[in-house]
Amino acid sequence: MLETHGLTKAFGALAAVDQIDLEVPRGQLTSIIGPNGAGKSTLFNLISGQLQPDQGEIRFEGEPITGRPPYELLKKGIARSFQITNLFGGLTVAENLRLAAQAKTPRRWFLTSLDRLEKPLKIAAELLDRFELAHLAAEEARHLSHGDQRRLEIAVCMASRPKLLMLDEPTQGMAREETKKTDELIRKLVGAVTVLLIEHDIELVMSISDKVVVMHQGRKIAEGVPETVRRNPEVQDAYLGRMSDDA
16 A cells, blocks of 8 residues: 655755665555654654655655645545544534544535534534444543543544554554453454554554564564564564563
């Protein structure tokens, strides 16, 4: 579904992303892991249009999308979340979802009264049930727990009916029980949507991923099925071994 070829981005003398070739298979979950500073979020920002690459190409469903702005990529079916929760805190849960669902409303409906936009309202209602947020529909997003906010953000991404869902550390800052719920949620999404995930919880990654890509100092050092990646000596030295030592 998604491919990058020779993707490169430097900040001064630092190559944050260095000649990355990536393939994300349709209908699967591909995880990107690596130590802090490996270039994972920069790679996400390049793919999702927040940053422009210095070199290389990005293709989505065979079509070149390099350098396209985020709003164009959303229309093509690419949605992403961020490390820091990105919601309208003063709007209710239902309003956040309805607003996101309106993103693909044809321009001819822009001056229509909101209560006449049946499709966004229907999508919001479906997502409230699917993400177990119906009991919080009238709550302002800023009053939700951290775990509920992260779950709402994923639901907001899904409101645009994406083909590719990019999740940047969705379990960051969560308690163990909240992480477990998010794990189950992501598992249910795979298949209905292709998922590209950045995650530091290595056990979560190894349990839910079809494919794992490992980055270190801006470069890809390994990729494959979870068990193959786990046994890779270079990965153990650069990342997994270090995590074990820290533990």
